[in-house]
Amino acid sequence: xxxxxxxxxxxxxxxxxxxxxxxxxxLPTKGVQEHYKHAVRQSFWVHSDEDNxxxxxxxxxxxxxxxxxxxNKLPFPLTKKGGPGAN
Numbered sequence: 001x002x003x004x005x006x007x008x009x010x011x012x013x014x015x016x017x018x019x020x021x022x023x024x025x026x027l028p029t030k031g032v033q034e035h036y037k038h039a040v041r042q043s044f045w046v047h048s049d050e051d052n053x054x055x056x057x058x059x060x061x062x063x064x065x066x067x068x069x070x071x072n073k074l075p076f077p078l079t080k081k082g083g084p085g086a087n
Contacts, residue, residue, distance in 0.1 A: 016063055
């Protein structure tokens, strides 16, 4: 299960970057959101010179799997309105 709908459509690094930033918006607190946004930006720049298409697809797949793991690790299911007890 992907953290957000559309993970299967991610094919390029820019699509991955945008997808991961959307995932960050689903995290419960501003501090956690900022932490993971920073990590996404750092990883994007670290891998920005990668030109092997096979390796790029491996990175994309792994990043989506990692985002899925993080989202599943949350202590409660997220709703559109927010965290626990959102009505």
